[in-house]
């Protein structure tokens with residue numbers, strides 16, 4: 001069972017222009033909401049390759065398949081418990097060279113957020129873990145207890161846009177000298193002690209940005225995304241589409257700039273009177289402005305509020 005409510009479901013799958021028989025990658029299986037609709041579109045001749053670095057997501061979907069929940073779809077399904085930054089190598093090992101569509105619905109699922117054992121949320125009492133892939137070495141506990149002050153502050157600023165980054169980092173460094181910081185409530189208390197009263201009383205919890213930043217560092221989210229975008233465009237067939245849903249400015253800015261950069265033709269310096277580079281764009285941007293959730297969707301799924309869908313087509 002999943003509690004995850006799929007965001008921008010129809011908008012994303014429609015944007016991929018899927019037809020029966022196509023080969024499609026869902027880079028972020030999660031609760032499988034997008035994958036299920038993809039399966040319905042590609043029919044029995046189609047192939048779905050679904051990635052998730054969290055083996056629990058893969059296991060749950062596998063169980064669903066065994067229970068015959070998709071008996072209408074005879075499509076070939078490959079479940080890959082791997083980071084999407086390994087997209088190309090994973091496809092090669094399955095004997096797949098090119099695909100017709102790729103989607104990525106970034107970040108964590110509601111299942112992961114609700115699991116207090118993962119310590120992703122500041123709401124419950126859990127270990128400072130935050131890994132999506134539980135085999136990975138880096139945990140939030142290591143980051144909080146072992147990173148230097150300057151690195152902690154940089155992460156909070158860069159990944160969380162946290163205005164009190166330096167002060168929170170300082171309080172962490174002082175607190176960990178007394179005892180190791182291992183649980184989420186310990187960290188929440190440290191953050192509360194580092195920020196002014198009016199910040200603590202804001203609608204958005206004062207630990208939100210720190211927790212987001214630590215999660216991004218632990219899971220190396222922006223690094224994986226950069227590597228994925230590059231490979232995704234490489235493995236797409238001409239005319240194939242890539243749809244990316246982002247949830248915060250770090251990943252949206254990265255995606256938007258990467259798309260713009262790769263949709264450019266000539267890359268000669270502006271002072272050149274004539275093009276000498278002969279550079280051709282790799283992609284065409286389909287969504288000039290990102291697609292966002294409708295009022296109807298927001299009414300039933302507040303998590304969709306920050307979702308932005310960007311779509312490109314391989315040239």
Ligand SMILES: C[S@@+](CC[C@H](N)C(=O)[O-])C[C@H]1O[C@@H](n2cnc3c(N)ncnc32)[C@H](O)[C@@H]1O
Pocket residue numbers: 004005006007027028029030031032033034035051052053054057082083084085105106107108109110132224225
């Ligand atoms: C927002 S959820 C996807 C939800 C899914 N689209 C649905 O409709 O149920 C994101 C999922 O992607 C996985 N994920 C995030 N980053 C990943 C990465 N770099 N490689 C593989 N999986 C990743 C997470 O573990 C999580 O299960």
